[in-house]
Amino acid sequence: MKRYFAVALGILTAIGGFVDIGDLVTNAVVGSRFGMSLAWAVVVGVVGICLFAQMSGRVAAISGRATFEIIRERLGPRAGTANLVASLLITIMTLTAEVGGVALALQLASGVQPLLWIPVAAFAVWLVIWRVKFSIMENVAGVLGLSLVVFGVALFLLGPDWGELKDQALQQTSHPRETPLTYWYYAIALFGAAMTPYEVFFFSSGGVEERWTEKDLVTSRANVLVGFPLGGLLSLAIAGCAATVLLPRGIDVDALSQTVLPVAMGAGQLGLAIVILGVVAATFGAALETGLSAGYALAQFNGWSWGKFRRPAQAARFHLTIIICLVVAVLVLLTGIDPILVTEYSVVFSAVALPLTYLPILVVANDPQYVGEHVNGRLLNAVSSVYLVVILVAAVAAIPLMILTKAGA
């Protein structure tokens, strides 16, 4: 019974934890501009994150080593450092976006300016990371994040033309205002939003925090293979809401209020209250995860003691790293930069940095010295090799497309 409960809870937190500010913003932007015609990119991203998280979770459970310990061991100091710097920069950028997202969501709830919420949000993130037990932190944020299911409810209540949404997704109807280049730019953005590297750092380090062993492989696999696809469905519901309400009216998404507007129209005041709770929980949860991931990455790479299972005094440099990253995020946001803009860039740079961590995990998931008999099977290797190509193409194409489309403008 306890086991079923653990699996169910894991799945619920995986659904709630899947959606962060990147998914919220990117899916709404894409829905409002392209309808459902980029739904395939979400599907490709979800399958990718399932592969990646499943492999890194297995490596963590069997070898007891998290992602950056492996990167250091397999790539050596020079390539490893380049990898660390790139991954850390993306993670700090994502952390900045998430803290900004919390502030924007709190603004929706209170009417108080986001600039005033930013230090409060960052302080709360630090306090939770410092004080709250790992499992409680993860479960509370994940389960509250589930309130975002209201996007799905709102979509039904809006009563869209389902045939039209299906046609957009399958028949690739044309978009008179868009060019093929912006289409592909947003395909990469959606891919990066679904396959954010920090999710994998967090997932594998979380496995070590919770002392996974071989026995937990089934639970971890269920969390990934059920939770993430359901999270992906939630992403599609966000895009669907935008495609139904914003696209026909020609409304572009450049603020969080537009992302939740369809929910207010479909599910009324109650729906709006629930979706704001969901957005706060999802962005706050993701801010915890990205903050911890920055600490995990640097500490694991340098061989410092790390983890929330230790007291802060015993993992001082790990906690100091998190504090410094939070301070950087706050300083960046206090310049008045638009968090939505930071988000839009962070998902694309996520796609750029992805091969750096995907490749070593793929190699090690095939190495009997790390995972013993639990090496990748043939089918998994075939699919993950195809994904290596997809990830490389997306990473190489991302920056040129960003320049050519002026970041999707």
Add this chain to the structure above:
Amino acid sequence: MFLSDVLRRPVVGPDGPLGFVADCRVAVDGTPGQLLANAQLVGLVVAPRNRQGFLGYERTSVSSPAPLAQWYERRQRGSFLVLWEDIESIDDVVRVRPGYTRWSSAL
């Protein structure tokens, strides 16, 4: 001397350039310690073109996923192991003694 200073240096034999130091080989058979014996340097792996390592694909027991394994196999083609006693000097370039032996670098 640090190992990372030696890695990627060009290697020169008695008859001209041989390639670059791609990796090193150690054997854990030195003075017994608390957990493991001390590691002893056996030699350097020299690769004709490749300065980077092989991500573990130098081991014959690891051959999946196939595309990656084949890519790294191609990259390590022509690489060999030079024993430490066959190394003459190490400064900007690593010099190998005349009459050295090319050992297989596969594991």
